[in-house]
Amino acid sequence: MTTMTYREAIRQGLREALHDDPRVFLMGEDVGRYGGAFACSRGLLEEFGPERIRDTPLSEDAFMGLGIGAALGGMRPIVEVMTVNFSLLSLDQVVNNAAILRHMSGGQFSVPLVVRMTTGGGRRVASQHSNSFEGWYAHIPGITVVAPATVHDARFMLQSALKEPDPVFIFEHIMLLPEQGAVDESLGPVDLRRAVVRRPGKEVTLITHGGSLGKCLTAARTLAEQGIEAEVIDLRCLRPLDMATILESVAKTHRAVIVDEAWRSGSHAAEISARIMEEGFYSLDAPVARVCSAEVPIPYAPQMEDAALPQPTDIVRTVQEMISSHG
Amino acid sequence: MNRDELKDIILSALIGVAPEADPATLRDNVPLRDQLDLDSMDFLNFIIAIHKRLGLEIAETDYPHFATLSSAISFLESKLSKS
Amino acid sequence: MAEFLMPKLGTDMQEGILVEWLKKPGDAVHRGDLIAEVETDKGTIQVECFTSGVLEQILVPEGSTVPVGTVLAIIKEEGAPPEAIRQPVVAAPAAGQTAAAKPLEAPPLAPTVKPSTVGQRALMSPAARKRARELGVDPESIHGTGRGGAISLEDVEKAAAAKAAVSTAPPATTTASVSEPAARMARIRQAIAAAMSRSKREIPHYYLSTSIDMHSALSWLAEKNAALPVPDRILYATLLIKAVALALRETPELNALWDGQQGVIAKDIHIGVAVSLRQGGLIAPAIHHVDRLSLEELMVKLRDLVQRTRTGALRASEMTDPTFTVTNLGEQGVESVYGIINPPQVAIVGFGSIVQRPWIVDGQIVPRPIITATLAADHRVSDGHRGGLFLRALDRWLQEPAKL
CATH class of the missing domain: 3.40.50.970 (Thiamin diphosphate (ThDP)-binding fold, Pyr/PP domains)
Incomplete structure (x- = not known):
């Protein structure tokens, strides 16, 4: 190592x-x-x-x-x-x-x-x-x-x-x-097409890839302090999608949040959400949520760029809203 | 009234009680109750329909004549020629 | 002011589709008038009202699916003052769609309706709905804690745990908003499945069987029919149904309804007649007060009932209140029928074919037309002794057809 x-x-x-x-x-x-x-x-x-x-x-x-x-x-x-x-x-x-x-x-x-x-x-x-x-x-x-x-x-x-x-x-x-x-x-060699659970959890599944993985893990640590165990899936492969791993996780947690730095409309996050609905509808206990970039050209000014891109606080807030409504 | 006209009357009475019946596939010499799912209420309604259409009294003892299409036609033909 | 509610047309009914209004606002209505057509698992039912007055306002448009107990319309009773117009319960649905659930303020005068059930399907997550179906929990009975009052998986599991001790609820039937024949058939099949599974699960059946000589009854009937024009003729099934009703007068425990704790003897004798549908499935709607009808009246009602059952035009009360069921499979050539009791009834009698059998009459062997009558009854309510008395009385009545 x-x-x-x-x-x-x-x-x-x-x-x-x-x-x-x-x-x-x-x-x-x-x-x-x-x-x-x-x-x-x-x-x-x-x-x-x-x-x-x-x-x-x-x-x-x-x-x-x-x-x-x-x-x-x-x-x-x-x-x-x-x-x-x-x-x-x-x-x-x-x-x-x-x-x-x-x-x-x-x-x-x-x-x-x-x-x-x-x-x-x-x-x-x-x-x-x-x-x-x-x-x-x-x-x-x-x-x-x-x-x-x-x-x-x-x-x-x-x-x-x-x-x-x-x-x-x-x-x-x-x-x-x-x-x-x-x-x-x-x-040795890695399997290109398999998604990996980077952190196990049981209350919500965070589905992400690439640069957003770290943000999801940071958010999951914050959520854990509040007693919410988030499972984090690193897709690794965007095409073809490893739906088996996603569906297995959602069947366990019944909630899914997709975190993707792309814009929301017509996005890959939309594809994943649709596939969960098509193949795992009866697992869902809440509507699938997405945390994506603001639909603006990515700004130059640091504070504005940070505001436009998904951040761990956005992920935490989305999960809290999804779960805390269950009084 | 010829046999074809009688057959049409019988078929329309049958379709009244068994809407799924297809006149094209009903066979003349096979018992109707083997070809169609008729119970005694359906059969009574079938006889009532023929009675109303032709104004004929049909005794219960004559019901066996209505076992097949061709026997029913023959029965009605002779009954009409007598009246 | 009287409210016209979505009726509960069967123990397993959760909701119904308002198919058609047979009256329009402003029409005078009388107690017993048919004012709406409702589609349920068991087909299209015409619903009568229990109030006389003027149909003041329709709250649920045609095509809407609403839960049992929803206020469908307001009837202004004769002599009552006018009332403020109410908000419609359900918005007019888009073509081909079930009406969306719409929150509604608590109605000002709704003593008979729980506000939570008025005009809306409970908000419920897919996982919760699936789990509720698996656990047999009625969504209407669950308190939702999710966003907007939505019922979550956790809410379902808590509700199921809370009522685990008295888990007698039948499985919730899947609801459908379409009314094409295939869907109707699927729902009828599902309703039969739910009722029969529940019956076999909960009711300890006992069976008694007897052979009845139909010689007297059939000879008497043939003679009677010979004198009647075709449309007035009587089928022997009429004799069987009437004889059952008269025998029930003598053994009232069998003409009862199970209330969850005990059989409660019904004051009227409404015989459910099992009518098979041409496309498959069966429905057993009631003929009312059979014991008080002449054979001629009973025959007219039987013909009418069979026809309306097969065309899907039954009335609400016929669906809900049979007190005993008769099933006759003799047409198919079977000799005996061991029926399954249709809850909450407590007994059913099945008749097989009439077959010629050697029979001993006054020491001589003679051919006689014999029918087998089989009673299935709920052992929680009656015992074999009473069941035996019933079959004996049935036999006796059929030997004296002129008294029927």
């Missing part, structure tokens, strides 16, 4: 992948000489050379397409996009090529592509760099969407993603990068 930051865990994962498989290469803006916009790939250019650590022009559409082509050609590309906001420029390549070439070719081609990008707000970088669009990606059939919320998952999800025959999108929350956490090298 070793301790490292989330950023170091990503770097370890990349290094291991590049080391183990000559087909693997990393491509993206500033991943080489600059060491990555968020320093995730620092030192890799020196270690593996410019053939395998490739700086690209500022053209997401182009290098996403290059990655898809390389994957079709037998390589195992890892494409890094600086933030989810910029990835929108490459959405055409994702939706119209990566996600559907297996289907369009009648199963003759597969696209074993891994795409990594940062997501989320809180870093005071304003409205164009702070969104959480992973739920949009989770709308697309044909790809797998994961969000490592722990340092251990940041270390090992890449390894599992590279084993997949179809595209995998890894969303790394920007605020997690400097977080310290434990990594147990002996645990």
